[in-house]
Amino acid sequence: MSSTITFYDIPGSLPGGPYALNFKGLQYTTVWVEYPDIKLLYEKLGISAVLTKADGSPYYTLPLIRDASTGAIISDSLLIAEYLDKTYPNTPQLFPLGPDSYTLHAAFSDAFMAKLGNLWQFTVPAMHRALNPASQTYFDTTKSVMFGTPTLDAADPKGAKRAEEWNKVKADFEGLAKWYREARMSWADMEVGGFVLWTRAVLGAESSEWKAMSAWNGGRWAQLLKDLEPYEVVKV
Numbered sequence: 050m051s052s053t054i055t056f057y058d059i060p061g062s063l064p065g066g067p068y069a070l071n072f073k074g075l076q077y078t079t080v081w082v083e084y085p086d087i088k089l090l091y092e093k094l095g096i097s098a099v100l101t102k103a104d105g106s107p108y109y110t111l112p113l114i115r116d117a118s119t120g121a122i123i124s125d126s127l128l129i130a131e132y133l134d135k136t137y138p139n140t141p142q143l144f145p146l147g148p149d150s151y152t153l154h155a156a157f158s159d160a161f162m163a164k165l166g167n168l169w170q171f172t173v174p175a176m177h178r179a180l181n182p183a184s185q186t187y188f189d190t191t192k193s194v195m196f197g198t199p200t201l202d203a204a205d206p207k208g209a210k211r212a213e214e215w216n217k218v219k220a221d222f223e224g225l226a227k228w229y230r231e232a233r234m235s236w237a238d239m240e241v242g243g244f245v246l247w248t249r250a251v252l253g254a255e256s257s258e259w260k261a262m263s264a265w266n267g268g269r270w271a272q273l274l275k276d277l278e279p280y281e282v283v284k285v
Contacts, residue, residue: 052076053118058111058283059084061180066112068239069130071280073140077114079283084184084191087111099125126243127158130236143236157229157237164225165244167217170196171258174205175251215258219265226266231273242277245270 054077058066070077082090088109091098098107113124116136123132130143131151144150173195177188189201196204206214231238249259263271 052078053116054078055080055115055117056284057082057090057113057115059087059180059184061176061184066126066243067283068243068277068280069126069133069143069236070114071282071284072143072234072239073133073137075133075137075140077284082111083181084187094122096122096124099128126240127155127236130239141234143239145233145235154236158240161225161229161237161241164221167214167221168244168248170204170206170214171218172248172251174201176247177201179251215261218258219261222262222265222270226269231276234276238273239277239280242273246274246277246281249274 054070054075056067056070056077056079058079058081060081060083067077067079088107090111090113091109094113094115098109100108100110102108110124112126112129113122114129114132115122116132119136121132121136123129131148133140134143135148144154146153173192177185177192180188193199193201193204198204225241229237229241245262248262252258
C-alpha cells in the first residue's frame, strides 16, 4: 500500500513521535525539518500555528502530518492522534473508549505535562547537545530563555545540585504513578512513553539518571518502553 501520510519531525527530538502511526499500522514517510525551518514549513504548507507563546505570538512546533488522501494538515500530537482515529476507524484505536474520551485524554495530557517541570532542566540541555548543528544555535537561543540563563549548558544542574534536582524528578514520577494506570494500550501510554524514551535517548542509556529512573516504581517506566518497542521505529 502506497503512503499518503507525510510525517514531519525534528531530527534528534522526541524519538517516540511516530508511535501512533506505527500502532495503527499506517504507511507514512518521514521528512526531517531543522528548528530554524519550522516556521518556513508552516508558511509553505499555508497553515497557521495551533499554539501560542506566552507573549501571544505563534508557536510553530512539530510533529505535523500531511495526509494527501484527505488534504488534511494537522499539528499538535494530541490533535494528530484524534485525526488518525477519526479518519482510519478500521485500524487499532488510540482512544479505545472513542470520541467521548478525547476531553479526558486532553485533561490527562495537561496534568502529565505539569509533572515534567523539574525534568526539563536535564533533558532540554541534553537535547541541545543531540541536535544537528543546523538547529543547535537556534535551540540554545530560544530555549535558554525558559531557564533565565545565558545558555542551556548553564541551566544543566551540576555537582550536588544535580542529585538534589533529580530527586525532585523522582518525586514527580512517584506522584504520576499514583493516578496513571495502563490498561489497554492508548494514546496516554504513548504520550508518557514518548517522554520517558526521550529522557533515555538524550541523557543516555548508561547515564546514572536513566539507570535510576528505569528502577523507579518497580521498573514501571522501563517496562512501558518495552511494551512500546514494536511501535518505535521511524519509517523514512
